[in-house]
Amino acid sequence: MPLNDDDFMRYSRHLLMGDIGELGQQRLSDARVLIVGLGGLGCPVALYLVAAGVGQIGLCDPDRVDKTNLQRQVLYRTDDCGSLKVGCAKQALEALNPGVTISAFARPIDKEILADGYHLVVDCTDNLAARQIINDACYAQRIPFVSAAAVGWEGQLVAFDFGRFRSLCFNCIIDHNSAEPMMNCANSGVVGPVLGIMGSMQATTVIRLLLGYFKQHGEMTRYDGKRGQWLSMHCSRNQQCPTCGAASV
Amino acid sequence: MIDLLFFGRLGDLAAEVDRSVTCVDGRATPLAIREWLATEHQSLAKELSEPQVLVSVNKMIVKWDQPLFDGDELAFLPPVTGG
Ligand SMILES: [Zn+2]
Numbered sequence: 001m002p003l004n005d006d007d008f009m010r011y012s013r014h015l016l017m018g019d020i021g022e023l024g025q026q027r028l029s030d031a032r033v034l035i036v037g038l039g040g041l042g043c044p045v046a047l048y049l050v051a052a053g054v055g056q057i058g059l060c061d062p063d064r065v066d067k068t069n070l071q072r073q074v075l076y077r078t079d080d081c082g083s084l085k086v087g088c089a090k091q092a093l094e095a096l097n098p099g100v101t102i103s104a105f106a107r108p109i110d111k112e113i114l115a116d117g118y119h120l121v122v123d124c125t126d127n128l129a130a131r132q133i134i135n136d137a138c139y140a141q142r143i144p145f146v147s148a149a150a151v152g153w154e155g156q157l158v159a160f161d162f163g164r165f166r167s168l169c170f171n172c173i174i175d176h177n178s179a180e181p182m183m184n185c186a187n188s189g190v191v192g193p194v195l196g197i198m199g200s201m202q203a204t205t206v207i208r209l210l211l212g213y214f215k216q217h218g219e220m221t222r223y224d225g226k227r228g229q230w231l232s233m234h235c236s237r238n239q240q241c242p243t244c245g246a247a248s249v
Numbered sequence: 250m251i252d253l254l255f256f257g258r259l260g261d262l263a264a265e266v267d268r269s270v271t272c273v274d275g276r277a278t279p280l281a282i283r284e285w286l287a288t289e290h291q292s293l294a295k296e297l298s299e300p301q302v303l304v305s306v307n308k309m310i311v312k313w314d315q316p317l318f319d320g321d322e323l324a325f326l327p328p329v330t331g332g
Binding site for chain 1: 256257258260299300301302303305308309310324326327328329330331332
């Protein structure tokens with residue numbers, strides 16, 4: 001849909017930018033993005049992408065809001081406790097921007113949801129099994145995959161532009177047979193704004209990908225909020241990778 | 250000399266660890282250095298043996314058997330999987 005008068009007001013701070021402008025805003029509005037996981041990462045990702053006018057957004061999470069979520073999951077209110085996250089999120093996000101079409105899936109991620117014609121998938125989950133399913137589906141469909149994670153004071157971001165690059169995927173970096181580490185947010189805690197930083201980096205990466213400004217396929221960035229340090233590293237393809245390695249082709 | 254970097258919470262556990270080690274070119278690996286650390290720093294070595302710990306050499310994620318050379322910077326990265 002072309003931009004209307006309300007859109008010109010709402011997105012004026014994008015339209016002022018030479019490298020976004022009307023064409024860029026139109027691209028965002030035409031995009032269809034799936035957000036998997038509506039916890040500490042998914043909340044800021046969804047808020048920023050909906051506010052930015054990404055036209056169609058899918059939300060996937062089987063959980064209900066719990067009081068222990070409220071310290072960091074900024075979409076939910078105290079009264080939301082006990083309700084489905086996707087339902088509360090959809091309501092809050094539609095109030096923020098009624099121009100965005102939001103679909104909600106109150107179940108764990110599966111191949112059927114991933115096969116629904118998305119242009120990009122954002123991984124805001126907390127486990128390797130889900131990341132694996134998303135990585136494989138994005139690789140097969142040649143669509144970008146933006147993954148982040150956090151625990152304690154630390155965050156990780158890595159994104160893959162599978163439409164342009166067919167070598168190197170999440171499976172190359174973290175072997176799909178790996179066990180889950182002992183430390184997770186439920187048993188070790190996490191600092192709320194660290195999730196906000198990583199989620200904001202994911203949302204920025206999504207916008208860069210949709211506008212064609214992303215060039216860091218498979219580069220991993222780590223953040224340590226306690227010491228205020230960042231570290232970026234390159235990764236390389238695992239020849240034996242079951243998703244993208246020589247044996248898979 | 251190989252420079253060691255312990256990212257994030259590993260830095261707390263590695264407070265007592267010397268940040269540079271001498272070894273013969275091409276003979277040391279991240280795995281060998283982890284085993285060497287285990288002799289004196291057991292709690293650190295235990296964390297380094299967790300699943301999904303990553304190692305990078307000169308800002309490139311590598312496997313645990315990557316040969317190390319003089320001047321390399323070896324970084325250990327703790328697993329980050331929550332969301
Ligand atoms: Zn791969």
